[in-house]
Amino acid sequence: MNNTTDIYQLKNGMVLLGERIENVHSASFQFLLPAGASLLPEGCCGAGAVITDWLFRGAGERTSRELIETLDRLGVHRGASASAHHLSLNVSLEAGNLFSVLDLYADIILRPQLDADQFELARQLAVSELQGLDDNPRQKAMILLFEQFYPDPFGRPALGKLEQLKTLSFDQTADIAGKIFNPSLVIFSVCGNYDFDAVCQHTEAAFDRSSNSELTTPKPTVKEKSYTHFPAEGAQVHIGLMTPAPLVTSEHYYEIAAAVSILSGSMSSRLFTEVREKRGLCYAVGANYKALKDHSGIACYAGTTPDKAQETVDVILDQFRTLKNGITEDEIQRAKVGLKTSLIMQSESTYARSSGIASDHFLLGRVRGLDEIREKIEALSVDSVQEFLKLHPFEDFTIITIGPDAVKT
Amino acid sequence: MNFEHRQLDNGLTIIGEVNTKALSTAVGFFVRTGARDERPEINGVSHFLEHMLFKGTDTLSALEVNSAFDRLGAKFNAFTSEENTVYYAAVLPEYLMDVAKLWMQLMRPSLRDDDFNIEKNVILEEIAMYKDLPQFEVMDQARALHFGKHPCSNSVLGTNESIGSLAAEQMRSYFSQRYAPNNMTLACCGNFDFETLCTLANQHCGHWEAMDTSRTLEDTNGTFKSKHILNTNLVRQHICLLSPAVSMQDPRRFAASLLGMILGDDSGSRYYWGLTEPALAEIASMQCESMDGTGVFYSYICCDPDKTRQVMDVIQDIFAEINKTGVSEAELETAKNKKLSAVTINCEQPMGRLVSLGFNWVYNHQYRSVQEDVDAIKSVKLEDISKLIEQLNPGKFTMLSLGPKTV
Numbered sequence: 001m002n003n004t005t006d007i008y009q010l011k012n013g014m015v016l017l018g019e020r021i022e023n024v025h026s027a028s029f030q031f032l033l034p035a036g037a038s039l040l041p042e043g044c045c046g047a048g049a050v051i052t053d054w055l056f057r058g059a060g061e062r063t064s065r066e067l068i069e070t071l072d073r074l075g076v077h078r079g080a081s082a083s084a085h086h087l088s089l090n091v092s093l094e095a096g097n098l099f100s101v102l103d104l105y106a107d108i109i110l111r112p113q114l115d116a117d118q119f120e121l122a123r124q125l126a127v128s129e130l131q132g133l134d135d136n137p138r139q140k141a142m143i144l145l146f147e148q149f150y151p152d153p154f155g156r157p158a159l160g161k162l163e164q165l166k167t168l169s170f171d172q173t174a175d176i177a178g179k180i181f182n183p184s185l186v187i188f189s190v191c192g193n194y195d196f197d198a199v200c201q202h203t204e205a206a207f208d209r210s211s212n213s214e215l216t217t218p219k220p221t222v223k224e225k226s227y228t229h230f231p232a233e234g235a236q237v238h239i240g241l242m243t244p245a246p247l248v249t250s251e252h253y254y255e256i257a258a259a260v261s262i263l264s265g266s267m268s269s270r271l272f273t274e275v276r277e278k279r280g281l282c283y284a285v286g287a288n289y290k291a292l293k294d295h296s297g298i299a300c301y302a303g304t305t306p307d308k309a310q311e312t313v314d315v316i317l318d319q320f321r322t323l324k325n326g327i328t329e330d331e332i333q334r335a336k337v338g339l340k341t342s343l344i345m346q347s348e349s350t351y352a353r354s355s356g357i358a359s360d361h362f363l364l365g366r367v368r369g370l371d372e373i374r375e376k377i378e379a380l381s382v383d384s385v386q387e388f389l390k391l392h393p394f395e396d397f398t399i400i401t402i403g404p405d406a407v408k409t
Numbered sequence: 410m411n412f413e414h415r416q417l418d419n420g421l422t423i424i425g426e427v428n429t430k431a432l433s434t435a436v437g438f439f440v441r442t443g444a445r446d447e448r449p450e451i452n453g454v455s456h457f458l459e460h461m462l463f464k465g466t467d468t469l470s471a472l473e474v475n476s477a478f479d480r481l482g483a484k485f486n487a488f489t490s491e492e493n494t495v496y497y498a499a500v501l502p503e504y505l506m507d508v509a510k511l512w513m514q515l516m517r518p519s520l521r522d523d524d525f526n527i528e529k530n531v532i533l534e535e536i537a538m539y540k541d542l543p544q545f546e547v548m549d550q551a552r553a554l555h556f557g558k559h560p561c562s563n564s565v566l567g568t569n570e571s572i573g574s575l576a577a578e579q580m581r582s583y584f585s586q587r588y589a590p591n592n593m594t595l596a597c598c599g600n601f602d603f604e605t606l607c608t609l610a611n612q613h614c615g616h617w618e619a620m621d622t623s624r625t626l627e628d629t630n631g632t633f634k635s636k637h638i639l640n641t642n643l644v645r646q647h648i649c650l651l652s653p654a655v656s657m658q659d660p661r662r663f664a665a666s667l668l669g670m671i672l673g674d675d676s677g678s679r680y681y682w683g684l685t686e687p688a689l690a691e692i693a694s695m696q697c698e699s700m701d702g703t704g705v706f707y708s709y710i711c712c713d714p715d716k717t718r719q720v721m722d723v724i725q726d727i728f729a730e731i732n733k734t735g736v737s738e739a740e741l742e743t744a745k746n747k748k749l750s751a752v753t754i755n756c757e758q759p760m761g762r763l764v765s766l767g768f769n770w771v772y773n774h775q776y777r778s779v780q781e782d783v784d785a786i787k788s789v790k791l792e793d794i795s796k797l798i799e800q801l802n803p804g805k806f807t808m809l810s811l812g813p814k815t816v
Contacts, residue, residue: 026753069739071676094753135543267485268479277527337480348433348757
């Protein structure tokens with residue numbers, strides 16, 4: 001599992017990260033642009049969702065149609081999304097097309113046409129997508145949960161808020177779009193079959209622009225733990241709950257990963273066993289570690305029919321709370337092999353690895369090598385995880401439910 | 410990349426694609442059974458049975474099964490469709506034989522009453538979950554409407570009624586008829602030794618008895634009916650269109666898949682320019698789904714209920730246009746490039762490769778290398794697409810719409 005991450009900084013400050021994967025024909029890259037939901041000016045919630053669509057509606061010399069057709073002709077698989085910290089643009093492609101597509105992305109990021117008619121269409125689509133969330137209560141539950149859990153503005157929904165999206169103006173949004181390329185805060189990562197020196201040279205020329213423009217600096221407002229019920233008619237009650245956990249930079253990071261794995265890593269985990277296997281309360285139940293730069297937690301989702309909602313919440317809370325009472329050697333062994341396998345499989349995917357190294361660089365200021373991660377996983381023990389759980393028991397919960405009736409917490 | 414193939418005396422087929430450079434290895438059982446093989450009174454049994462396989466054998470409890478997979482670090486799961494039930498796991502190469510052996514054991518489950526009764530609740534929860542996800546509900550309802558009396562109209566999950574009244578004995582009987590070795594394929598991809606896998610299979614599966622597991626294959630054009638289901642709890646209109654396409658056995662399937670992409674890929678397709686780009690619909694997709702002896706083009710559109718009429722008009726125009734002038738060389742080349750890069754990326758991990766390897770065998774008793782698929786995609790010509798449009802007329806469809814408005 002030998003891997004080395006190449007790092008290069010452009011003259012304008014933008015960071016390039018690369019990891020070569022042998023025996024593949026593809027490459028994947030990702031741009032993290034510093035314009036996530038927490039960095040947007042007041043009243044512009046959802047502008048990121050509009051911008052990720054708007055950028056592709058014409059850039060450089062190409063109209064919307066010419067741009068999309070050019071990308072499609074190159075067989076590009078692309079995605080664009082907004083998170084608390086970033087607008088993220090990602091691409092997977094045949095490695096031979098890398099430079100042609102990088103040039104197109106230089107246009108998209110640095111020279112979008114930002115046409116007013118196209119703005120209106122991008123805004124309307126963002127409004128539609130937000131409205132569509134009501135028909136996807138599972139996804140909506142997690143968005144509402146993050147909003148309740150994270151200090152404002154870090155929990156602001158990247159998809160936006162309806163009243164703000166409806167009144168979002170062309171000028172405000174164009175102003176934000178003009179500030180997404182602040183090179184000292186941009187991270188570019190590439191993985192797969194490529195030549196790093198050539199990528200550096202090419203990117204240096206294609207992204208040769210300095211800019212000191214910055215969006216806002218968030219001033220976080222702490223949230224207390226809470227329970228909020230959102231009434232809705234439906235077949236199920238959708239339950240989201242979240243408890244604070246140390247940051248990725250914490251010395252206990254791998255203990256957190258092991259604890260989450262024991263709770264919800266796979267089908268022998270405690271949540272799956274107690275909630276689904278033994279009691280048949282849910283089809284979907286699971287928990288994940290969610291890391292922002294300065295705030296993180298473990299988020300859990302479960303969906304169940306209304307008459308089982310109370311028992312489901314009670315059993316889940318009990319599993320979180322009693323984890324500190326002890327874990328077994330067998331559990332830690334299963335967690336370790338599960339974590340190691342995930343790691344190796346991630347290293348086979350150019351897409352997964354390009355996201356992984358970009359995220360590492362942002363959260364940790366460096367990229368962890370696969371060997372380093374493997375050593376840390378192997379060093380985990382019952383004692384180290386139990387010690388962590390004593391220091392950080394899972395006791396405080398932010399909870400939301402969507403459904404006919406509230407539960408008692 | 411090396412292909413291997415063996416059949417045991419009882420008909421169990423073992424296929425493998427060996428790649429000694431792979432970092433992981435994937436293995437799976439492909440059972441040729443699904444909702445289309447069910448009678449109405451046991452509708453949903455294939456999918457329920459898939460859950461029950463994880464409940465263990467005479468010597469393994471459910472908890473022991475889950476722990477055993479997790480001790481191997483396996484990324485494992487299963488899925489059931491109208492016509493297949495697939496169980497798969499990806500592991501590091503050193504654990505491959507252990508995880509393969511576990512699957513072999515699980516293919517002869519106990520199907521205990523206690524486990525059956527608890528898992529029934531989980532199935533009913535899964536049915537409830539999909540009721541809250543209209544994008545799935547609309548597809549299920551549309552499929553039933555389109556296929557009419559054809560067995561592919563059966564719902565994979567079943568209904569509250571069919572699952573509620575299902576007895577464990579009915580499941581055991583279905584299992585014994587469908588999970589015969591001659592109806593199953595064991596497929597493996599990645600870094601492993603084929604001979605060792607065959608020896609293991611002979612040891613654990615060699616005594617299974619072959620049965621008559623035939624399936625009547627007939628194609629259907631569908632009913633071409635239209636139906637609107639009113640649900641005032643919903644906010645958006647969810648529309649599903651189904652029209653006849655080509656089967657997995659049909660060599661035209663590569664052309665049909667490219668036609669689906671030209672019409673309804675999420676980027677740069679006719680639907681994209683007609684519906685998504687002008688913000689008439691936030692989702693508009695179409696793809697070709699080739700099945701055993703039949704196939705469908707399947708479109709899903711999600712839009713503002715007040716724009717439904719306009720959306721349907723645009724769709725009619727798109728199909729009228731394609732019937733009149735066909736597609737362009739540039740559109741075909743673009744679709745090919747998108748498809749080829751998807752094939753390349755998907756096959757870079759053994760888990761991605763396993764499913765196409767397995768299905769090629771299940772449907773056609775044929776090994777197809779990635780290169781053969783690539784060549785088949787590249788060789789599609791404009792006239793192949795034109796002929797398909799003429800033969801299949803995708804503008805004539807079954808329509809189901811679900812939402813707060815009846816249109």
